[in-house]
Structure formats: C-alpha cells, structure tokens
Amino acid sequence: MMGYVNRTQAISDGSWDTLRLLLYFEIVLILLNVVTICFWFSVILTARNMHPNVRLINSFYYGQYLIQLSFWVIQPIFIVSEALNDSNKFSNELFTLCSYVRIIGIYYAFCALPALVIERSFATFLLEDYEKKSNLSIGCFTVIIQLLTAGTVGYHFNRAKSTVEHTVAAIIANFLAVCLNKINERVNYKYYYELDRVSYSLSERFQITENIKVAKMFEKIVLSIGFFNIIVNTCLIIDNYEIPLFYKNIASIACDYSILTYGLIVPVVYYNNTDSWKKRVGVMMRGCFKPKVGPLKDTFGHDMTSHGAREETTKYFEMLKKQWK
Known part of the structure; x- marks a missing residue:
C-alpha cells in the first residue's frame, strides 16, 4: 500500500523517532510541492504560445498531481497521529482511498513521458499542417488513454498479490518512449539537414526546430529524474517480497521522498528548456514586483x-x- 509505514514495528526496532521526524518533514515537502505545482499549473494555463495538445497533456499531468498531493498529505498525518491499526492496514477507509488515488496518480505520471513523445511523433509525421491546426483530437485521445491506463493499473495495484508486473510494464513503456523520442529526434534532424534542398514552409521549419528542441529536453528530463525513477520502481518491487518490516518502512519513506523530489525537479527542467514558460514566468514576475503607483x-x-x-x-x-x- 502506498504511503504505509508500520508504526508498531518501528517502535519495536527503535526507528520510530527517526521515521516520525521524516514523516513530519514529508508533510512540509508535500505542502511545498502544492505551492510550486500551483505556480507551474498557472504558467501552463496562461502560456498561450504553446501548442494546444502540449498544454492539454501538461495541464492534466499537473492537475492530477495536485489532486494526488491533496490526498497524500492525509497519510503521514494519520501515521504520526497513531490513527492506524497496524494489524489491518486496510481498516482505515480514508487512508486506503488516499493510497488508491496516489498509485493512480503515480502511474499517470509514468505515462507522462510516453504521452508527450507520442504527441511529438504526430507533430513529426504531420509536419505540414500540425502547427496550423490545433489537432485537439490527438491530445484528447492521448489523455483518455493515460486516464484509462492509470485508473486500471492503480485500481488493481493495491489488491494484487504481486505488483512486479505493474512496475515492469511502466519501466518498459518509458524505455520504449525514450527509444521513440530518439527516432523522432533523428527524423527531425534529417528534415533539418534537408532545408537547403527541400522547400519547407515557415510553419514546417518552425515545427522541425521545435521538435528537435523538445526531443533534447526529454533526454534531459530522463537523465535528471533517472535516479529518482529507479528508487521509486525499486521500492515498489521490494514491497512484493518477504523482507523485514524495518526495510519496508525505509522503502516506503524513500519512495515518497523520491516522488516529491521528482515533482520539484521536472517542472524546473521543463522551464529551462521551454521558451513559452520562460516568457510567461518573466511576465508574471514583473507583474508581482512592479511598483504600485498611487493616483x-x-x-x-x-x-x-x-x-x-x-x-x-x-x-x-x-x-x-x-x-x-
């Protein structure tokens, strides 16, 4: 179960004081994530010079993360307030609901890179008119597939005897997304080197350049969050094996901290590589610090x-x- 820490075991092995301190700090990190994600969510909604499909996919990603955080913060509060029955971890319905919401959100996040790469694949192969038309059906279809996949996997995850298959499937999906992203990059570089010989329109030239920039950005995102992604997947797999509860408690905390760090890093990497975000943040910052002039x-x-x-x-x-x- 996501977010579960066995307090009874932690007291018996003497690790409760440390775990309790980490849980308090986790609450602080969750609240910090809520503030930062609200900010980035507002950037996405107001950065108009972004393709509608990219905005749609990102909006759902950050929106679901806000929902996930809202439920998530309840779990450490329950644990430190000693409101859970460790003999039956499913006895608290609200805590269990939070776990379901979180795992659905996690698998939605696991689908984020494949979704964005698929959207860029359409941008590559519909090069002629992708920038001219909104093609919202592509974005809507991608988001629907994400929701159905995350909902199905998340619902089954908490009750399954083994969740190794769920985690391995997410790893494979992201690996394939990385491969597809590399293919997109090479195809667009091929278009780019043909600019002197092939008469591309201005919109097509813009799309080629944009596709190359986005492909490179995805590579940076994968590299920057790769370590935390490994920790999350390792912790999810560890939970399937009969190991001492002490190590399961540690794995649960490590998983939570990795996801929270993941949530803080990804928007920053995206911002550093997205001109529309930089422009919008610049406008927002100037608005916040602009001196007020009296009448x-x-x-x-x-x-x-x-x-x-x-x-x-x-x-x-x-x-x-x-x-x-």
Missing part, C-alpha cells in the same frame, strides 16, 4: 486619474477655475 493628485490634493477624455477635460478646467479664484 495622480493636483496641487490641492484632488485625484487626477483619467476616466475618459470628456471627464479629463472637465476636471482640467475645474482645476483651472479653482486656481483662478
């Missing part, structure tokens, strides 16, 4: 704020009359 006053302390040409003219002559008197 203009005349020498008599009256408001000089313009409310239209006629009203401005009227106020101007009124001020003149007062000065003449």
Whole structure:
C-alpha cells in the first residue's frame, strides 16, 4: 500500500523517532510541492504560445498531481497521529482511498513521458499542417488513454498479490518512449539537414526546430529524474517480497521522498528548456514586483486619474477655475 509505514514495528526496532521526524518533514515537502505545482499549473494555463495538445497533456499531468498531493498529505498525518491499526492496514477507509488515488496518480505520471513523445511523433509525421491546426483530437485521445491506463493499473495495484508486473510494464513503456523520442529526434534532424534542398514552409521549419528542441529536453528530463525513477520502481518491487518490516518502512519513506523530489525537479527542467514558460514566468514576475503607483493628485490634493477624455477635460478646467479664484 502506498504511503504505509508500520508504526508498531518501528517502535519495536527503535526507528520510530527517526521515521516520525521524516514523516513530519514529508508533510512540509508535500505542502511545498502544492505551492510550486500551483505556480507551474498557472504558467501552463496562461502560456498561450504553446501548442494546444502540449498544454492539454501538461495541464492534466499537473492537475492530477495536485489532486494526488491533496490526498497524500492525509497519510503521514494519520501515521504520526497513531490513527492506524497496524494489524489491518486496510481498516482505515480514508487512508486506503488516499493510497488508491496516489498509485493512480503515480502511474499517470509514468505515462507522462510516453504521452508527450507520442504527441511529438504526430507533430513529426504531420509536419505540414500540425502547427496550423490545433489537432485537439490527438491530445484528447492521448489523455483518455493515460486516464484509462492509470485508473486500471492503480485500481488493481493495491489488491494484487504481486505488483512486479505493474512496475515492469511502466519501466518498459518509458524505455520504449525514450527509444521513440530518439527516432523522432533523428527524423527531425534529417528534415533539418534537408532545408537547403527541400522547400519547407515557415510553419514546417518552425515545427522541425521545435521538435528537435523538445526531443533534447526529454533526454534531459530522463537523465535528471533517472535516479529518482529507479528508487521509486525499486521500492515498489521490494514491497512484493518477504523482507523485514524495518526495510519496508525505509522503502516506503524513500519512495515518497523520491516522488516529491521528482515533482520539484521536472517542472524546473521543463522551464529551462521551454521558451513559452520562460516568457510567461518573466511576465508574471514583473507583474508581482512592479511598483504600485498611487493616483495622480493636483496641487490641492484632488485625484487626477483619467476616466475618459470628456471627464479629463472637465476636471482640467475645474482645476483651472479653482486656481483662478
């Protein structure tokens, strides 16, 4: 079960004080993730110079993560408040529900890279008019497949006798996505080197350049989160084997921290490689730190704020009359 730590075992082996401290810090990290993901979610929704399908896929990814975090924060609170019955970890329905929501969210995240690579594959092979048309059916279909896959796998995960198959399937799917991303990159480089010999339109040239940039960005994302991805998958597999509960407790905490770190790093990597995000964040930052200017006053302390040409003219002559008197 996601997020479960056996407190009774931790007390008996003397690790409870350390685990409790880590759980308190986990709550802080969850709240930090909520703040940062809300910020990036607002960036996605307002960064207009991004293809609608990319915005759609990213919006669902960050939206589901916010939902996941909302349920997730309940779990460590329950554990540190001693509200769980360790003899039957499924006895608390709310805790179990949180576990289901989390595992569905995790597998939705596992589908994120394949989904984005598939979307870029369409952008590569529909090069002629992909930028001109929204092609929202592609984005909607991709998101629906993500939701169905994550929902099916997540529902079965917590009750399955063995979850190795679920984890291995996610690893294979992401490996294939990496391979497909490399194919997309090579195909677009082929188009790029043909620019002198083939007459591509401006929109096609833009799409080729964009596809190459995105392919390189995906490579950076895979490299930056690879270590944490390995930890998450290892912890999910470990839970299937009969090992001392002490190590299962450690694996549960390590899994949680890896996912939270994963959630903090991915948006930063995406931001560093996405011009539309950089521009939007720049606009938002300038809006936040722009000095507030009070309304203009005349020498008599009256408001000089313009409310239209006629009203401005009227106020101007009124001020003149007062000065003449």
